[in-house]
Amino acid sequence: MEVILRKWKLDTGSSVPPYEQVRLRILDLAASGALAVGAQLPPVRSLATSLGVAANTVARSYRELEQAGIVATAGRSGTAIASGGDVIGAQAAEAAESYAAVVRDLGIPGHKALAIVRAALERGAAR
Template sequence: MNAAELIMRRWKPVTESSVPPYEQIRLRIVDLAAAGELAVGMKLPSVRALATELGVAANTVARAYRELEHAGIVVTAGRSGTVIASGGDQLTEAVATAAAEFAGVVLKCGVPSAKALAMVSAALERGATR
């Protein structure tokens, strides 16, 4: 199965969502890469091709690809296309860094671990419903 088929398998951006389409596309690719379904080195469809398949503007897909490249999830090599980067663990590293910083604040403030974890769970829930 190629990258376009994986990205679009039982999925399309939800136009009524409060989450912008470029962000939905970015999250879809991040999820697939994190799950290993989009393997390191796998070539993504061209901006224009994916935009046509998803029924969105080319600029929408281009922005998603730019955001992914900035996060180190993909690498764009000009006319050679965009591929899943081997440094995709930068996302995991960023989350681990944020978790360490959060833990430092929790310890400094003396908040019990259970309460801190409940706060994180609540924040994730709020983020998931946005």
Template sequence: MDITIDPYSPTPPYDQVRRRIATLAADGVLAAGTKLPPVRILAADLGLAANTVARAYRELEAAGLVETRGRAGTVITARATGTSVQAQAAAVAYAERTRALGIPPETALALVKAALAG
């Protein structure tokens, strides 16, 4: 799996892993049903703690992008390959940009609501 961690990025490593897996699924590189590497193996490959990768997997699961099937492993869901992932990526990019600009969350949300109504 093509994941690279930037140790100098302000984005935490777990989030870099989460975003990359979501992007790979949204782009069709990881099809629905694709089994992800076990947490410990991916962590070792990336030079990360197992808990870091486990957190990325938990957040992907909470978003409905992966499903953990116990000993059968963690797989990409059909939802991960749809537009909901693209919308989530756009939302994350917007949140990062508004945060960098120093815009309070309430104002950022108001801007989005106005744009959607518009």
């Protein structure tokens, strides 16, 4: 939620409806990569409370983003940034999910798992 709210507030004096402002903010963050493929969005009620709007306002934003393929909602698992046509990003997110499952099964702590990835990326860059 911090990413969405960082240096941004709803413009109550704007002619753009609040749901559209929220939708555009999330769309901009997804397009810029600030919200990567697979990034979880805050629950509707939580974001609505932080923004001072009705839950239906945020829910409408999420619904429209889902219809556009920008986010995907998986029931109790919440809403996350979808590929939105970013095939490479979707493949990377899928590989990351697989890696995360393996390191969890092995009992490797998150900081160590990230260090392993960093080292692998640095070895690849050195070639």
